[in-house]
Amino acid sequence: MDLFNAFIQILDSTIRLSVPLLLACLAGLYSERAGIFDIGLEGKMLVGAFAGAAAASVFHSALLGLGMAILISVAFAMIHGFASITHRGNQIVSGVAINFIAAGSTIMLGQHWFQQGGRTPALAPGERFGAITWPGADALRDVPILGPIYAELISGHSILVYIAFLMVPFTWWVLFRTRFGLRLRAVGENPAAVDTAGISVAWLRYRALICTGVLTGIAGAYLSMVQNGGFVKDMTAGKGYIALAALIFAKWKPVNAMFACLLFGFLDALSIRLQGTPLPVIGKVPVQFMQALPYVLTVILLAGFIGKAIPPRAGGVPYVKER
Amino acid sequence: MSTPYAKLPAWADYGLIPVINLAVAFVVAGFVVMLVGENPFRAAVILVEGAFGKGQGIAFTLFYATTFIFSGLSVAVAAHCGLFNIGGEGQGYIAGLGIGIVCLAFDSVLPWWLTFPIAIIAAAAMGALWALIPAYLQAKRGSHIVITTIMFNFIAASVMVYALVGFLKPPSSMAPQTRTFLDGAQLPKLNWVIELFGAKIRSAPLNISFLLALVMAFLVWLLIWRTRLGYEMRTYGHSPKAARYAGISETRIIIIAMMISGALAGMMALNPTMGDQHNVALDFVSGAGFVGIAVALMGRLHPVGIVLAAILFGMLYQGGAELAFEMPAISRDMIVIIQGLVILFAGALEHMFRPYVQALFASISPRSVGIEAAKGKGA
Structure with missing residues (x-):
């Protein structure tokens, strides 16, 4: 039972650690699918985190903080x-x-x-996104196996966590079931064809980048307003790059992206948990x-060596309408 | 890749446009200074005076410039071959491992002028080795060099923490850094050169690796524009198809260019370790590899431009330190913003002002932008 509880705890922190990765990874998905490489995920998350925490502490509102994070990131x-x-x-x-x-x-x-060495003031409970306890979570906690899974893993996260995971099917739907998504993918593969069809390549790519900005903004807000309760300098600490790695790992697909981010989050959680403890074998x-x-x-x-990652074909190439 | 923009006279292309881009970057930086409630003009004066006003300042400026010359050359060599080596940071960091081992082994037995060449070879070899795997993967398996070199930056950071904590630090010490190098691994200072001109220097870390950087700048110029290999690299960078058609081996040229680039990035580790701190410490590169991107873009990938741009960034670092001291509202992070703005305006937005400059030139002298020739009257 101890082992099971430890396992649940690792999974719980896996979810918490993979949320910013997931949001940033999906953000990168929109822009890279539209043919725009984005090394700047890291920076956009960072400004999002800062703007979110700063606005939340000044206006005493978590929602305004989130809005500002998205605005600046966009x-x-x-x-x-x-x-x-x-x-x-x-x-x-x-x-x-x-x-x-x-x-x-x-x-x-x-x-x-704020005159605090690059930090923002610590956020009060009303200024951050608190945990949401699902109905019956406390009552079911003592049920073996299922109880802890429901109470620890499913319930008790902040709203941004659920948004992040809901973004996965949503992104899939947008990319593969809407006209916008079809065009977005087309512009990343063959912009000339999209242009011939009379659709503006530039406007489409700008819209893809707006999606990117919104998601990196939420990712940043999660870091400073959920995980940490305030902005600390360089708090993204390379997460934008890990998200980029996860995006490649996921072969630019939304559902794969979720699993890649969960895997990387799991590794992170495991390394924190295992610090100094010897493993069997x-x-x-x-x-x-x-x-x-x-x-x-x-x-x-x-x-x-583990399958082949093929990026969108027009990725990284600026589109020139006519020569 | 052919550029969608028309030609400009060479002096405008290599002189005027970078100056305009730089000026815009500084104007925007000036707005940031205003935003935090300081006078940008006074800030600029403090910055320049801090960097060049006294012998001490000049020596520090050139000390910072030394590292940036190496990292700028590293980015430029890869860029001439059409490769974006964003991994200079990791290549420089991992070179610290080679330098650390060499210095710890030889500093008590050899004089510095014997340790130095061995350390140069070790640093270059480690840097080249760290660039080899991404290069091989790019050449053979088509994996994007930008992503792999970024990944290798992080892997280098982990390896170095492991090495420093594991075996490079003395067992008795807690700090993750090597013991202080003895005289046999301390590079002689160059401050006396500046003192020849009558300036006084208390203590500044400018050392002999500055000369090595200048030699490397010359060698890179020789390599790129005066050797067959350099010609092949530029051909590949300009058009991989043409290079393939001309019988240039893709694998060979990518791997050689990246290894040279990695070696140059590795050598930048000599300056802060053997030249200044006399140890190998955690995170001693501190972003210099990324500054190389700005330096190379600013210097238009030419060694002369790179040396000048490196001195400019050295000035920013040294003057920025003075600025942070004089104006409490401005911290050293201002330099990071200026770097970002320079990369943005001199790199990503380098074509922004070109159409205007072209229109200006065309109205003054149509021949200088080749309009006459295009009409068929000229050559």
């Missing part, structure tokens, strides 16, 4: 769009620039506004090995 996505769609700049360079600007400006403005696993595992797995996948 604004940064639009900078990316302006550089890489309108001016046909290098998408990777633009993403790197966004990461730099985000890292610097969040600390600068945070220090200027293998012996003591260095923490660094567990931390590097998502990246190593992605490289192995990219090398084509």
Whole structure:
């Protein structure tokens, strides 16, 4: 029973740790499916986290915080769009620039506004998204096996967690069952064909980036307003890049993305849990090995040893209407 | 990839456009300074004075520039071959492992001028090795070099923590860093060169690896524009199809270009470790690999431009430190914002002002933008 409880706890933290990855990963899915590489997921999450926590603590409202997180994150996505769609700049360079600007400006403005060394003030309970307890969760807690699963895994998360997981079927529906999704995928594979059909490539890609900005904004808000209760500098700590890795791991598909993010979240949860504890058979696993595992797995996948990851064909190439 | 933009005279292409882009980046940075309630003009004066006002400042500026020359050259060599090496950070970091082992082994037995070449080889070899796997995967399995090099940055970080905690740090110490290197692994300072001009320097970390950086800049110029290999790299970068048609081996050229790029990135680790801190510490690269992207873009991938851009960024780092000291509202993170803006305007938005500049040139002198030739009257 102890083992079972430990397992439930690891799964619970897996869910908590994979939510920001999942949101960022789906964000990347929209833009990469539309043919825009986005290295700047990290930066957009960071500004989202900062804007969310800052607005929530100033206006004392979690919802306003979330709104601001989305707004600022979309604004940064639009900078990316302006550089890489309108001016046909290098998408990777633009993403790197966004990461730099985000890292610097969040600390600068945070220090200027709140004078706490780049942090935002700690958020009061009303200013963050609290946990939602599902009906009967406490009553069922003592039921063996099913009780803890219901009470710990399904119930007791914040609203953003459920939104993140609902975004998976929603994204699938948008991409594969709507006209917008069909066009979005087409513009990532063959923009010239979309253009010939009389649809604006630029506007379509801008809309894809708006979706990206909204989702990275929610991801950022989750980090600073659910997981942490305030903004801390560089709090994304490479999650944007892991999300990118998960996106490749998922072969640019929404449901796969969920499993990839859960896997990477699980590795993270496991490495926290196993710190210093020896495993049976293998012996003591260095923490660094567990931390590097998502990246190593992605490289192995990219090398084509676990199936082949084929990116959208027009990814990274600016569309030039006429030569 | 052919650019959808018409030609400009070379001096405008390599001089005017970068200056305009840089100016815009600084204007936007000025707005950020205003946003936090300081005077941007006074900030600019403090920045430049802090960097070049005293001998001390100049020495620090050149010390920072040394690292950026290496990382800028690293990005440029790969870029000439059409590859975006975003992994300079990891390649430089992992080179610290080679440097650490060499220095710990030889610093008590060899003089610095024997340790230094061995350390250079070790750093370059480790950096090249770290670039080899992404290069091989790009060449043979078609996996995107940008993604793999990013992944390798993170893997390098994990490996280095493991190495520093596991065996590089002295057993008695808690801090994840090597012991201080003895005299045999400390590079001589170059401050006396600046003192020759009459400036006074208390202590600054400018060291002999600055000269190595300049030599490397010259060698990169030689490689790219004066050797057959460089020609092949530029051909591949310009048009992989043409290169294939000309019988250039894709695998070979990608792997060689990336290994040279990785080696240069690896050498940047010499400056902060052997030249300044005299140890290998956690996260000693601290973003210099990414600065290389900005430096290479700013310098238009030419070694001369890269040295100038590296000095500019050295100035930002040194002057930025002074600025943070003089103006409490501005922290050193201002440099990070400026870097981002430079990357944005000189890199991603490099074509933004080009049409206007072209229109200007066309109205002043149509021949300079090749309009006459296009009409068939000229050549």
